[in-house]
Amino acid sequence: MTDTSPKTDTAHPQLMPAPPEPLFLGYSAFELRSLLPVAACVGFLSLALVVLVIFPMQRTAGREPNATIRAVLSDNLLLLHLRVWPLLAIAALGGGALALADSRRTARALARLEQRLRRVAIGEAEDLPPARGGGFTQFDDVVVSLRFAFERTTRRHRAALQQVQDNLKRVVLRLAEQEVPRVELRKTLGGIVKEVEAVLDSDRKPAGGKMRP
Amino acid sequence: MTDTSPKTDTAHPQLMPAPPEPLFLGYSAFELRSLLPVAACVGFLSLALVVLVIFPMQRTAGREPNATIRAVLSDNLLLLHLRVWPLLAIAALGGGALALADSRRTARALARLEQRLRRVAIGEAEDLPPARGGGFTQFDDVVVSLRFAFERTTRRHRAALQQVQDNLKRVVLRLAEQEVPRVELRKTLGGIVKEVEAVLDSDRKPAGGKMRP
Numbered sequence: 331m332t333d334t335s336p337k338t339d340t341a342h343p344q345l346m347p348a349p350p351e352p353l354f355l356g357y358s359a360f361e362l363r364s365l366l367p368v369a370a371c372v373g374f375l376s377l378a379l380v381v382l383v384i385f386p387m388q389r390t391a392g393r394e395p396n397a398t399i400r401a402v403l404s405d406n407l408l409l410l411h412l413r414v415w416p417l418l419a420i421a422a423l424g425g426g427a428l429a430l431a432d433s434r435r436t437a438r439a440l441a442r443l444e445q446r447l448r449r450v451a452i453g454e455a456e457d458l459p460p461a462r463g464g465g466f467t468q469f470d471d472v473v474v475s476l477r478f479a480f481e482r483t484t485r486r487h488r489a490a491l492q493q494v495q496d497n498l499k500r501v502v503l504r505l506a507e508q509e510v511p512r513v514e515l516r517k518t519l520g521g522i523v524k525e526v527e528a529v530l531d532s533d534r535k536p537a538g539g540k541m542r543p
Numbered sequence: 544m545t546d547t548s549p550k551t552d553t554a555h556p557q558l559m560p561a562p563p564e565p566l567f568l569g570y571s572a573f574e575l576r577s578l579l580p581v582a583a584c585v586g587f588l589s590l591a592l593v594v595l596v597i598f599p600m601q602r603t604a605g606r607e608p609n610a611t612i613r614a615v616l617s618d619n620l621l622l623l624h625l626r627v628w629p630l631l632a633i634a635a636l637g638g639g640a641l642a643l644a645d646s647r648r649t650a651r652a653l654a655r656l657e658q659r660l661r662r663v664a665i666g667e668a669e670d671l672p673p674a675r676g677g678g679f680t681q682f683d684d685v686v687v688s689l690r691f692a693f694e695r696t697t698r699r700h701r702a703a704l705q706q707v708q709d710n711l712k713r714v715v716l717r718l719a720e721q722e723v724p725r726v727e728l729r730k731t732l733g734g735i736v737k738e739v740e741a742v743l744d745s746d747r748k749p750a751g752g753k754m755r756p
Contacts, residue, residue: 363645368580371638375588378630387619399612406600406619417591425584432576436649444685447660451688453696472657475664480693483666487700488743494707495739498732505729515728516718519711526708530701 364433
């Protein structure tokens with residue numbers, strides 16, 4: 331009996347689910363996927379600016395016969411280059427950071443939900459508080475109803491078994507003390523059988539209707 | 544007995560959880576939140592382009608004494624206006640559409656997960672297939688282990704109750720037929736009590752270590 335105690339230390343292996351495989355810089359594939367809209371947005375803008383704005387401007391400047399005007403146009407183009415690319419870089423980094431922060435929040439809330447569900451599955455009595463920053467509150471009552479359903483069934487069965495045990499113990503005690511009339515014994519034991527039958531029968535009815543008090 | 548059947552029709556109220564309140568154009572707050580990075584990115588770019596590119600170019604053109612050069616610069620500026628704003632609009636719409644599509648996929652996978660968990664909670668025997676397009680596969684084994692834990696406890700209790708019932712029925716039948724010696728009765732009933740005790744005891748041990756086969 332005593333050599334099962336080390337097991338309890340390493341028990342609940344499911345309490346701590348392995349975090350999702352980090353794909354890049356500690357971010358999971360789910361988190362990195364959130365970068366796609368910003369990346370597509372900035373990528374498209376960069377390409378379109380080159381093709382539809384900078385390239386035509388460059389061509390106009392190159393074809394300009396007047397040297398002064400060509401110089402002014404080149405200045406204009408230089409200003410555009412110097413300002414547009416840093417701005418696009420800042421926009422991409424800023425948007426990407428927002429996207430990553432939000433998806434990390436979601437990933438954290440999901441990990442917490444997973445942990446809470448695993449606790450229910452191993453019969454942990456205590457729930458965890460939801461993740462910091464909230465998220466997925468629609469699952470709060472799901473976790474509660476899972477716990478409730480678990481306990482309801484288990485408690486009802488345990489109560490029935492306990493009752494049977496108590497009743498039978500009483501009969502055994504009486505038998506130890508004195509002779510019990512056959513008819514009475516049949517009635518008592520028949521009563522216990524009926525009780526057990528009632529519990530087993532009630533399991534067969536759909537549980538859905540009885541969930542809500 | 545027969546008038547309980549209408550109840551079964553309206554049973555399982557938790558099977559179909561109310562979809563999250565749509566906030567705008569049928570999109571929930573969770574889905575709309577995914578627009579933030581793209582909106583911030585494009586918003587910043589628009590503002591910065593006006594302040595750091597278009598405004599300086601306009602000032603340069605306005606201060607230009609040479610009418611020809613001023614006209615060329617104005618042409619340049621017009622090209623910029625005509626190309627940049629539509630491109631920004633397209634980038635915003637495209638990025639926003641990608642973000643919404645991705646967050647809708649996530650929301651759908653979450654709704655499906657919620658439905659599957661609710662089915663476990665009301666004791667539905669059958670699982671649902673995961674959402675189309677997948678997502679959150681890490682929860683698949685959580686749902687399985689919840690079902691397993693549920694069934695394991697329930698089945699063990701039910702088996703114990705069934706066993707008790709069968710044994711007691713046999714005793715009652717024998718009592719109906721003939722007199723049973725007191726000592727034998729005590730032994731038989733005591734054995735049943737012990738069996739019940741074993742089941743109740745095993746519940747008290749931590750379930751975690753036994754979950755994995």
